[in-house]
Amino acid sequence: MTESTTGMSWRGFIAAAAVLAATAGVAWFATRGSTDTAESGGHAHGAGAPVGVGGPVMLDSAQAARIGVTFAVAQRSPIVREVRSVGQVAFDETRVRTVSLKFDGWVERLYVDFTGRAVRAGEPLLVTYAPMLASAEEELVLAHQLLRDVQGADSATRRGAERMLIGARERLRNWDVPAEEIARAEESGESRRTLEIRAPYDGVVIEKLVNEGQRVMAGDPLLRIAELRRVWVEAEVFEQDVALVRLGQRVTVELDAFAGRPRSGPIVFLQPTVDPETRTLRVRVELDNADGQLRPGMYATIRVRATGSGAVVHVPRSAVLSTGRRDIVFVRMDDGMLEPRQVVLGIASDDRVEIRSGLAVGETVVSSATFLVDAESNLGAALGAMAGMPGMEAPTPSKSVPPPPSAHDH
Template sequence: MKTIMVLIGLALALGGGYLIGVSRHEHEPAVPEAGQEAAKVQYTCSMHPFILRDAPGACPICGMALTPVKAASSGGVQKWRSPMDPTYVRDVPGKDYMGHDLVPVQEGGAASEGIRIDPVTLQNMGVRTEKVAKRRLQRTIRTVGLVTVADDRQFSVNAKIEGWVERLHVNQQGQPVKKGQPLLEIYSPELVAAQQEYLLAVANRGRLAASPFPEIAAGAGRLVEAARTRLRYWDISPEQIRTLERSGQVLKTLTLFSEQGGVVTSKKVVAGARIMAGEELLQIADLSTVWVNADIYEYELPWVKVGQAVQVELPLASGKVIDGTIAYLYPTLENETRTVKARIEVANPGLELKPAMFANVSITAGVAEETLAIPMTALLHSGKGQTVFVALGEGRFAPRNVKSGVRDESGAIQILSGLSEGESVVVSAQFMLDSESRLREALDKMLSPKTEGETPSPPGPGPATKPDEPGKAPSGNKPDAKALDDLFK
């Protein structure tokens, strides 16, 4: 009887184990071999990499043709993730909690090799590249200038003595004046007295010239020289003084002569008027050379330097061009126009350039030597810097930060750092590449695995974290908040 009971117990134990094994085998999901999963080809959208299909077709979001997922150049796979939930990551292939096949995350990720786009997609996007080359940059700055009188060529005629204007030899504003030409005649009692003193000093010197005492003769000579100097300080010409000495006759009026040539730009006196010492009578300007003050905007200042050649065009003179030179750049900025004044010196022998006239100014500037340059369309501007996309070959592109310089009129911009000669940069559709790069970078941040042995601490007091339940996403691989912000910017 005991033997029968033992046999029955063994049979029940073997049957129960078989049923438990069958039940466990039916409920556990089959894990496919790595080789079989790696050989399976899936299709994705180059603009929306989270779209994955088992067969070719069109992207449900943008309508672009799906392209096959290519394996990494090294042939290895780092992780496997869910196509519907990027936070669901496993070390081996299989299915996610929703029943979708896990897709491989290639070794290195988007951060190490930029982004990879299928050639057909590149053609549909219209991506074009150009080589980084050395060239000579040139730019022609066109602006408007205002003709003014040169400050160092303006003169004022003043009376150094009180008196009356007996006669005006120059009686019109705008009248041309030559150097040494008589301007006006002045009657002044002080001038009459000074002439008499001079004649007395000359006569006294003649009487004492034969004195046996040399000191007396020298004193008479010094007295004559003092009287002559007094007349000279009142702008009496040496010729008038010699005439006075030869004739011995005191003149009622003495003439003032112009010490500079030019044009009378201001006349403040009339014949018969009484004048005071220090009063301005006339203003004379030499217009043989004039200034043209041109407005240069802030962004054009790197191209403008002192000594550059300038072409000044007169709009009312049938397009006549006059050559000039930049003589000075003013150190201050005009607050209203945000411009800097450039002083241009222009020869004006025919007096075609008149003060207060507007003129068109052209400044041809260039970089001193050849420099690295790329098309302006290749540059992406952001609040923090400038970026270009470099073509790495085989459909791969990587963003790179650069520092730029001046921009010429042909659309090329100088590159100071960040690129080397011969590299290829994207010059069209780079905004789409920028979107793709940001998306893949954000996904790469979210998919970064935790270090082995690292246990995330709970956000606050409470019970310990429970293990993952069947049918729910794992709790140990949460997406990064900053990465999500970058993804949806």
């Protein structure tokens, strides 16, 4: 046989191999595509894989180790689910107070003159002058003096003086004049033209709405003070997770500012309605802040852990291969074959997923490199399908086919 004839035969052999490979690829995709339309069959070993699912795969231990295949056993127990959501630290609205006056007047002195200033309970905030208040305090002093003067008079006169004193006291109390100021005026017999307004409790000034020398009307907000020994964290949970959260449930809160130092607190509020646009529900968590480290506006992540109502069969999430219309696991049989099996999924956690049907407790499944096993399974199924196609029988080596040319064939 001449050198040219040998070269032509070898090139023909390569071309035939290329055609065979291309045909195998087409058959594999055709088989893979059928998984979206065919119904799955039984999954007993030896009865064949479900229709539209790849065939069984045999991997020895060396091959499994080479591609990173590991295994897990299907278990039966409750699944612990975790709901996570990003939120923000906010003021406890029940601990925010607005400082205002119940009478008209002028701010003669402003001690707390910037936003963010910390104040202590009883600390002077401002001094106000109000003509109405000064007149009412003068009436109190006169009524108290009158009552002393009529002690020797008849009972009707004394009762009249007592009513005047009680009325003067009540007027000042209605204007939130402190009891100690009223007692001072009665005991000293001297009225004051100004009144000192003090902080109702410890806190931080979160809003300043007045300046020194400004005239204010009754009811005008002057300062807003927030007490920060307790704060809220407000977050949103998706509609599908609403059943996992409840009032009083303790949750874990992680803050970006204090990584590795989580806190915990109860859920104190669940919004009664779901946002129609985001399909989320607002959740409010209460946190202790006695150390003052938590500041409104900080980002936080809440973690709600909830255990399912009962024991279920579950496997690692990595064991399940989803094709879009069906979910498959590869079950290791007694003879070592990896059989693809269609399953029905249920609830899931971060790392586990419930198997409602298709798998029994104690069966072993592929838990990693599932995609590679699936590719091998489908390739095997495609080649098996090609074996029955006309003209695709495996060729028998013929003596007339020359061996590949070597360096000596010259």
